[in-house]
Amino acid sequence: MANVTYLLGAGASYNALPVVNEIPDAINGVIGELSRRLNGPNLDLKNLYSQTDRKTALKNAIENLKELKKGTENHLSIDTYAKMLFLTKNKSYELAKYTISLFFQLYQQCKINIDTNNTNQSWYRPHKILDNRYDAFLASILVDSYDKFPNNINVLSYNYDDQFERAYSNYLNHANAEDRIFELMNIYRRNEDTTNFDTNGFSFFKVNGTVGHFNNDNTLIDPYNFISNREDAIIDVLLKYDEIVNNINNFKSGISFAWDSPDSTKTMISTIRKAVENTQVLVVIGYSFPYFNKEIDDQIIKSMSKLYKIYIQNPTPNNNKERLYAILPNLKRATYQDSIVEIQDTKQFYLPEEL
16 A cells, blocks of 8 residues: 545535635625624524624624625635735734634535525535535545544645534544544644644644634634534624634634744644655645745655655646646656646545555
8 A cells, every 4th residue: 555645725625615716705695694694683592692792793793704805806815815914914914814714614604594595696506514525535544443544644734624524523423432533633733732743644734724713721612613503503603703803812813824933834844744754645636736835835745755646636627737847856757647647537535546
């Protein structure tokens, strides 16, 4: 069996979450759902919240989501918008990261509350809450038991969504072991103490951090961001968000980009390189190798000294081959076609025969 590393981008969650060009419409759709609640009849919240708290949380979230939508419309992606705020030392930078988390959580929550027959809304794609390809991937790679991951696979994800964790939580719920999700998946998340991280077996690296927020004792709040069928579940999310943004110094965002902290990035890259140094096969799913990730991609992929095969899973041909060739000049053009293979079937995450 070969040692295989998966590199995931936004396209890996396409069946559940919007990709880059869909995000402004998706944010607008969430704003519409919140506005409906703000302007509609009062909900029976069973005295859990005052109507004043509810309306304040709704108004604040709508205002901040509108600003996020404007930013994503004026930039290539959420990530480029975030980097602009960082580079210009904009005071809204940290707030933007919390609002990005809010958007992804609300998008999934709103999807179960809207009229699913109303599919003419541009923001709404009638896809599931969970991209089932993660579930199929887990069913394929888990060895004999829900808690036995293969030692020859690593996963690197630039996504800050929690689709992979959601998929695995279904296994843990049936095994009554849901509180062990991070331990069993061996997840490396930025903004955490990872000095003793185990790189000898299966590892799941969240390169840009994760949806959610850490409090002062480094505990991740709402780690799975699970959706609920309760009508007031959205209010739960909004009130927690309101608490965080009003006490922003008592929390830190789970989302943490490479440019946030050079020391943290250096530590993360060093840990990833150690974990993937024996990689022989790289599988790239839904990732376009954007330029602002180039330095990290270069360091990680060049550390794979035993790499001999790369699979790029994408529904349409793109220029990823050329970008990879620039990173790995040792891949001779004479063997170009044999070294880098494009896979256009995206029904499931690609499982190379080398596994």
